[in-house]
Amino acid sequence: MGVQLKEILKLPSLNGAEVVAGKRALEREVLALSFLEADSVNEIKHKLFRADEYLFGELDITSFYSVKDDLGRQIEIINNMHDLGAVGLIVYYVGVFLPYLDDRVLQVADEKDFAIIQMPQKNTQIRFSEAIYEISQLLLEHPDANFATEIKRKLSEVPRWSQTMETTLKMLADVTKANVAIVSDEGEVEYATRWPRNSKLDFAQITKGNVQDDQINYLKIKLDSQGEASNYWLWLIKERGVLSKSQLLQAKNVVESSLFVWGKSTLYATKYSLISGILNNEADRMWRLAQNLDVDLDKLSVMWIVSTYTLDQIQDIITHLNNYLHKFYQEVLVDYLDNYIVVLCGDCQSKKTEMDICRDFLESSYSKQNIDAIIYSPNTKSIDNFGRNYRLVMTHKLALRKVFPTTRFFSMIKCEYINNIEIGWERNSSEITTLESSISKLRENQELMHTLCVYLLDSQRDIQKASELLFVHRNTVKYRLKQISKLLECDLSVYDESLVYYLACIIYRLKQ
Template sequence: MSVTVEQLLKLPSLNRAKVIGGHRGLSKVVSSISVLESTDPGVLVDEVFPQGEFFGSEIVITGFLNSVDNVPLQLANIRRLAQGGEVGLIIFYVGVYLPRIDPRLIALADELDFVLIVMPEGEATLRYGEVINDVMGCIYRDRAESSSVVLDVLAGISALPKRLQTVNTALKILSDRVSASVLLCDASFHVLNLVTWPRGIEGDVSAGFRAMQSFPPPGGSAVCPFVPDSRMYRMSLAADGGQQMELLLIKAGLPFDAAALGQVMDATRICINIWGRRHGEIAIHELVRAILQDEPLKMHRLAEIFHVDVASLHEMWIAQSHQEDAKERFQALLPALREYFVGFPGSLIMDVYGGRLLIFMGTPQTQQEAERMSVSVMGTVAPQLPDVVFCRCSGLQNTADVREAYLGFRENLADAMRIYPARRFYTWGDIRFSRECRLVVQGGEAALNACLSPIVPIQKDSEELDLAETLSIYLLDGERSVTLTSNLLHIHKNTVKYRLHRISGLLGYRADKMPELLDLYKACAVRRLM
């Protein structure tokens, strides 16, 4: 979890405070607290937030002590604080030094979703230090209890306006979260982004880094020669766009452990993938990764950023080809496929993951609509990838279901294709059934014989008729249609009818009778696997 403005209001020093503006910002994450008493917003522009960069996620304390009668300056400071990424303002000494809160401040706070909090009015004994201690204690406790650097970084950046959602902003949040300086470099150690902790030592770190002749080995660490009592950690990473990068951390005090370094690297990779490409195809790839890896918290954070209603996604469609360039071909087809789905109600995610085309969506209104859509997808893909197969996984309720379906498809598609060799379209039910059949084959002779027992009578028939094969095609391929079965076998329909009549006689029941059909169907499928 990350501490929000709303949670801070429950602290002892703030539980009598009132929120008077910017209520929509109560869910914003707070990384720190600071005090500001400035009359000149130009100071904020030139010194506190240079070049309009993010330097915030702080909540700020003020009494407007130097501008108690200058509402335009109060407004200008609030606007600049919000632009710098600060989340809100705690105003002290209303009715003591500051006569009142001008309604224009409240209107501006509401416009900017910038939380405006007023301490109890008329009390001169209030102290900044009490709030500062309470807030920082809450933040440090939360960080000590939270094991997810990734979620904290995503929570911090997702609440910011889009103009502040950049790699550099994300690295600043990361730097504050782990109390370390962060250097992101290309493969030749040219610095792409530099964020120092504490702030203000950029010159020393930059000069010291340029003077280095050697670096720690990948995944290793060494004493940092230019920051006292600190170590430098090096991690090599590759973004999904193919860039090879080096991530270096400089941390004083307690060292990083392997788990923390893994979290830092994961957070950095996600930030590069998303904000390095400005919400492009690589960015949505991170959301798909979180869904398939069953990481619901990370998934929901990313979904907030991309404005995707994940709860409405109950279908996953998968297309797979064994051609060597399948990934590239699927990628090239994405624009055309997205164009086809324009106007589809609800959220929709389309990506190429693990060399497969994945489409997540809500359940189509009718089976006919789903079939029409899947045929259109296949019609777009098949000319480019003739061996493509397609699977529709329906009724998925959560990320665990999605992950199970994806892994099940990946691991059992080959068996499904052996059981249903004439198909190009499969369902999640087909995949699950294929997995059950494989378990029978692997379960030992007794289990195998028990499963195959329903078709033993027709395999013992003395007539020179391939009754078992006819039954298999009738049930598994021919959809229990005499016409379709005759076409698949290239024989007359009357011949199929004769064979089915003979099969029924040997079995003692019609081949399409329920519930006997269930065991008969599975026996034919297992027979094919063998």
Template sequence: MSVRVRDLLKLPTLSRSHVVAGEAGLDRVVSTVSVIDFTATSVAQRELYQPENSANEQLLLTSIDQNNYDVVTDCRQIEQLAKNGCVGMVVYYVGDKVPTLPPKIKETADQLNFLMVFAQETQKNLSYSAVISEIMFAIFQDRMRHPSFAPTIIGRVSAMPEYRRSVGEVLKLLAAEIDASLAIIDNQGGILYRETWPKDTAVNWENLLNVVEQININGELPVTTTDGMKITHWQLPNSPYTVLIISRQTVTNLTCERVAETLQTALNLWGNQSQDDENLIRAIIQGQVVRAAQLGRQYRFDPKDTQAALVVSCPNNVNKSKLKKWVDQLTLRIAGHMISDWYNDQLIVLLEKSPSYQEWQSWESGFKKDDQQLTAQCVVVSATMVDGFGGIQRLYQLVSQYMSAARTILPHRSFFNQADLEFARGCQRELQEEGTEVIRWQKRLDAMQHNLVETLLTFLLDTPQNIEQASDLLYVHRNTIKYRLNKISNRFGFVPGVMPESFELYQALGVHRLLRGNEEADELNESNK
């Protein structure tokens, strides 16, 4: 695909628009378009424009009022959209004339090569649907003319966080790109990777494997199943592997070549996990569904039955074999059937039954009593209701992305649960977006006495609302804690810790710690220069 913003600005619906910022982004590739209310901060938008959800190479359409700029918030929005891979936006206006772009917003867009295009003033009656139709038709035509999508898809996966860079991710993007289900077949006739598209399509992969040798390779007419699905079998270049393509429509030979080329590149980059690899955890996290099922049968542990999990993060110099043995011994006391292995310097433990609260507490106590001091600097995340493959992958992504934020918000903890990481994710997003509520709460905290803020942080985040523990951490008498909490209650109009009144307060305190942690890190970096 090679449709660039420069090409799109030649379309009839965009030809009279003009670039106002981020001109260096004119040569960026566009693969999709959508509409965004740039001035809104709804829950749906906040969820959509997160790194794991937003689309790369996306052009946005929006409208603004000529007097509706919030420079600080708008700059934050542009930074977040650019970070998530959006190319830029076409801005339509509400009013009698095209608004002037504030210098600070232009400066931000120019620095990030985030293109901002203003629609022509006389195009008042132009609808979003007309623009979207023209853009998507141009992209569709380009795909038909140039189906070499390997660089784009490999580039998109390469830009993902490390834990998502895998052949499985490439397969997902390819399946959506050509609207077909795909499977990579090894030289023994077994499935290495597979992806069903659309997701609700029923594909009997076992039956397909029984007839795969009867399907001619490369260039012959595809076999058609009884339900009308067409099956194409194609050789990967310079490889004993092949790819099965199952679709409603006949896939052209050129598209098959491009699919094979893309998959071979992905295997070269991320397919070094051979069939001799016995690590079930790796197979699950990297989306090797078939391999994971095979290893699951070998270990008599079905990943789909996973209900709970542990992720143990340790220093690089820890004795991994000894630590794994210690964790396995502890876990077997509370779980009838479990499996564990190392993945990227983290020990991941999967359990078929979810332990009770008392059993988790017992496990934590036992972990702390390690005689060999293996666990001294380890951090543990426990999770219940993991619910199979997807749940394991989501937990790992959560730990990879938000463990650092959780440790900043809860610095006295070495044991976390999944809810702690979800809380850290919410605080991190609020900080990135810097919405009205975040600013309002930070102003309230900044206006308070330092000792009152420290009491709130300690009482609500560091202790389970325990006055005795809070007094120990702050080195003050418990009556002092009571006095401060009473003073805070009178100030806020509610008792800190009582829900739901304290919901925003908890999040504000989490954001406050993240802000303070970032400021301390910046100060440290400055001092080291």
């Protein structure tokens, strides 16, 4: 079994902690510990709480610092955490950062049996690290938590587009803290999910017995074939850790339940599986899936990463995108992955430029109602580059929105700029220092600094658009730009000079 929340409260690091809401959750089992902060409603809805992520038995530590003045966002966090299966929150520094826990927050938590544990108020001596250490140690002593029932309950609630074997394996990986794979009798890895997500293990080599590493532990068990001629095996693979037979049997139970409820088709080739294989650079798997789906991978050259306003219309948006793209491309793959709709397409048959195809879709009335933004990655020469570009976007997605808050069409070059700047920071590059110093004279004048950022980053040097974004007359924009040019001793109409300040403005916004 896992560790009941009431047992965790007995730890020395939680001395003086008070359960101020959701006391019935004290009987629930904690399976994992995490740290939570959120800095905007958009991140809460679309970035942090993803539709295919579930926080089974998770207990979170927070100070509510970034939402300390926003009651609505505090309540939204409680609702989202509860819906995703979390047990509760430990709130630090009440009376220091967060003035107090509002009764309305506590009422919502009580109604949902979601525990809120308040650490001693106005105490700046307590530290997150102490509780993190003790709770983690306690959880490590209970590796055989009974997770199958909770996972099956959550699987019964997932939306139709997430009813895939990948969703099931992702949940199992997060709970067992192990890589999870489904392998055919022939030794082919049909599905796999990594834990941690950046794991570099070669599943194909491990399942074929070609890796000799004492630190890698694995267990496998045959799945019920449910009348099929082919047999499949469930593998749990762990780096530097211990696996138990209990975990394996529970995982088998969960997978077989998914197959029973969703149907055996979840084991067959799907566009979701193929896109996932491409983005994870799983070469053997993606070529086999492509052959089964009659997709020519060599023709794929363009990727769209589509962010939507809501999850309610995902299937409708995917259908709409499919219909639109098939007017222009011979090869089209569209599916929902990691909270985004991912498009891979190629072999364009239109006289339109491929960028115009994307822009025209984004400017349609349908898209304006449903699509937040599209990140456009063209001219992919190698299939491996799709995965590289996708990971780059996932790494910098929040920075992209911070630097370009009003943008809906992102070319991949914007992500490359941010990536190069962050690499420069890590290396203490003199180029970054030079770029920052180039706008030092403007920093004292916030109005001019803001104008330059809007002009270069948000309006792409379009004076009329800049005036609309700044809510001033276009002549005011012209006047400010003249002031800026005089202060910086530059000509913003010259491309190479404006590029320097474009990059400097990116750095400025990243640091805000």
